[in-house]
Amino acid sequence: MGLEPTRRARAGTRLVWALVAAGLIAAGCGGDDDSGSAGDTTGAESDISEQGDPVYGGSITVGLEAETDEWLPGNGSFANAGTSVAYAIYDPLMRRDADGEMQPYLAESIEPNDDLTEWTLTLRPGVQFHDGTPLNAEALKTVFDDYLKAPGTNTAGALTDVEMVIVDDLTVTYQLPNPNSAWPDQLGLAVGWPFSPTAAAAAGEDAGSQPVGTGPFVFDSWERDNRLVVKKNPDYWQEGLPYLDEIVFRPIPDEDTRISSLTTGDIDVLQTLRQSSGVRVRDLDGVDSYEQLGNTTGVNIFNTTKPPLDDVRVREALARAVDQEQIIEIQGGTGVVPPSTQIFNEDDPYWSEAVADAWPGYDADAAGELIDEYVNDPARSDGKAPGEPVTFRYDCPPDPSLVDMAQLYQSFWGQVGVEVELRQVEQATHISEAISGDYDAKCFRAGLDRDPYPTLNDAFTADSAINFTRFTDPAIDADLEALAASSDLEERQALVEEISLIVNENFPMTYHGSTLSVLGARDVVKNLDGWSFPDGAEGSGTPGATTMWGFVWTTE
């Protein structure tokens, strides 16, 4: 590695990954990773046929919502689609269980020291990568130092000042610069997907297209934008797994064509994060739908440093001017997706009733008054003469359902006298503008399918590169510090509630409903949500429309 062209390629994608890591993802680009919420929530209802007994053999085709740029952790941008594929080839060191706790998966155990600055990870004996390289402390450290922390990778930022120390052949410690109770969370992401350092070194620049992990399936071939094929790993470390002989992953970005490919049987499984698609999949005959209400919510982010949205009156007016139910309705989410008042959904331990009560409802009159107040303020921040209308630009990616949503927002805001210019903007530009602050308002998806600490820390602190709204508050900083140093749930809940309250008083973002993630499968494909940990503990199902492919079988 380290050759220029590869690093170049890699760096272009690091933004996206940084967002995934933060759980903050542009709407339309996929959202979350490991979900904290398990089981059914308000609107999500899975509809699954009789599962029967496992069957060995067979091949399935999976339709994904996007292609992934490359497959080497640290270089690739793993959104939902990419993560789904990654779980076939790699094993995560840690994953979330049915109760939302991070548990060792590929790792045997993980233990922090008392002040949460040193985490000791023990590996299972006898695990090998697909190329025969043993998974041991040395392999882990080579990957950590030479790849994940290499300058230009998208993981380097998260690992600043983190050191890995080898204790013995199967034990390492992560040495953190500050206390962080949420560290295991990081090991459920790409940082915690060990890959073979020997294979990566041998492949050089092409390592991103020849992934070698420890997972239930071995990478076979990849035609970009068409298909990626993985074959059964006969030497998988979990006895009896996997069931399938082969999986073909096909990126089909268009929602309609992906759904029709499922109905025509061209694909056996699809994933989607669109409410409207989820509802359509639910109604298909002979299709099992595995729904999970992700702990992510659609949001509008406002640039709190740029007039006129730097004025909290304007932001509050924008929040009050909108009937969230209607926004959800035109997204096709009515009855499925509950309105949101905060980033967490109602089943999440960090959801707070106080925060929900503090969020103002739809009140166009109040919104109009706030706007009038700003418009007639001689010292209004946008420098216009009193009486001039408030104007700003609202950006959203050019997806049909988002375009509909943007137009409805424009209409709501127009009714209280705000003139909004709509702009469709590609994902890459969308994200880079959010980072550089060259925007007024954008549609995004904010997610906390991780521990709240890293996401809130990224979203609302001054030294975060991805604090898109540029909203900061000293009280939030203090709360975050306490949050990182605490592993007591109740204490943490109180801290997160305080932060959420401050956020909701200042309106750096408004909400438009939680994200429904759906895996739709022809009913011959079984057990998409039935995976478990090596010690038998129940897994978290299909968070973000991902699953553990080793546990899936087909009766066909």
Place this chain on the structure above:
Amino acid sequence: MRQALRRLPTMAATLLVVSFLTFLLTGLLPGDPAVQILGPEGANDPEAVAAVRADLRLDDPLPARYAGWLGDALTGDLGRSYRTGQPVAEAIGERLPVTVEVGTLAVVLALAVAIPLGTFSAFRAGGPADRVITGTSFGLLAVPNFMMAILLIWILAETLGWLPATGWVRLTDDPVGNLRTAIMPALALATGELAVYTRLLRADMITTLQQDSITMARAKGMPTARILFRHALRPSSFSLMTVVGLQVGAIIGGSVVIETLFALPGVGRLLVDSILQRDLIMVQGVALVIAISFVVINFVVDLLYTLLDPRIRHGRPATA
């Protein structure tokens, strides 16, 4: 033949100018590639920006950069994608067969329908069959290929379930599966083409059928089919051939939308994706390949034309 070969230098010059314009276009688009590659975060690091700029030769004067890029391009090195790190030439090489196959299939389908229809229509010019054919082909001309594509997906894939709505199976993997994935996109592309060809052939055929040699053949009582397909078709098909060549541009243009709608991994979709993701070096490569194929195919058509039609000695007036 010699006449056509004499056009080679012109063709080379055209290609050179086009390649320069392509290079210029991607160079003039707003935004510093280095900043795009590194992202706003990385762009804060002047050293990294300088390194990328040096690596891409961005600080060289434009002509030098062009010369460097052209030199590399001539050796088959179009650079590596900013986005995925894949060599541009490799990416195009993977996708070109898809576009070529669908495009060729579309032309073949269109010709297979247009030749009998156009001939018959000319033979019965003015009759009810001719009016139906002429009217239908006129109507088809007004159906954009994306409308046809949506209609085909809706009917053949979603309602009847006969064909896969999307996706691509390589010819080498499974010829039947390949045809099943290629047929609908090809049909969507072929609809407009077949209308064009039918009308063209009909018009030329009508002219041919009035020539003395045909009248004489008829007088001699030669069977109609023999007259039409042995004697009339060949002299009537020269302009059709020219147009088939000229329509290459239309097919490439059409394949951008069609490949997006049918999720085909072709060059058209690569172009759109690269533009949307601002992968300029990929855009440059694709643009070059499109320009080359267009120029080369028209050259080949010219060549065929002069070879087949002894009347044309001074190059076809089509290039006038």
Place this chain on the structure above:
Amino acid sequence: MAALQPLDDTARPGAGGVPGDAVTPEPPGRVRRGRSGRRTRARRRGAAFWLAVAWLVTVAVCALAAEWLPVPDPNVPDVTRRFDPPNPDNLLGADALGRDQLSRVVHAARVSLVVSVSAVTIGMVVGGTLGTAVGYLRGRSERLVMATVDVMAAFPGLVLLLAVLAFVGRSLTVISLVIGLLSIPIYARVARANTLAVAQREFVHAAHTMGARRSRILFREIVPNVVPAVAAFALVAMGLVIVIEGSLALLGLSIEPPDPTWGGMIAASKPNLDRAPHTALVPSAAMFLTVLSLNFVGDTLRRSFDVKDAGL
């Protein structure tokens, strides 16, 4: 039909016209069109022609007077009417946001008209002037201009169009300008070919013989005979531009919402085909009928103006 290639679809030499029409180069001396062709033409001047003209006039009126027509505001959503089928309030039903489809399709005519008229005007004025001038003047200027035109035609205009829209922004102005620019070569070719043909005719020779100034011949004899042919071609090209807008909309590269365009409406309807087919049918029908009428009227007019047909 070419979705995004205005350049070559109709760029057949000699004259312009509906793609596939008999506009092939004819070696001198070949008789152009037979009796049957003439008969067909005579028949086509009938009801169908005037129906097409009537449709185009309707579209133009909608485009020019959309605000004053008795239709609701096309951009005001009413979520309670989402996907309503045609009913007394919404004669053509309502779209995904509950907006009146009739009103939207009427207002969308404006975008189609503006894009097609301005793109065609740019191409026609610049390309037509160049083509006529060099076709008459001949010589070095002709070779230079036509060589430039050849290069322009070989340049992948599609790449330019998509790139400019993606990078500079999606606006009516940008779309019109770029398509107009890209269509210059075709008009130059069409105008030049017609000029060459007109320049051969007796009255031009006569004027020469009588010692008329070249500029006078150009403006009094050539131009009046070339303009109608180019304009007829332009009508057909307008249809093509409308289709291009539709293709751009499907790629998400047409003008920004909420202002409706036919292509944008079709693109937006795509996910809802199964539950609300009328959202796709209405704009598709409008686009189809307009393109068909433009082709038809343009083609019919071209036949009457075509210098080759005008009784050499």
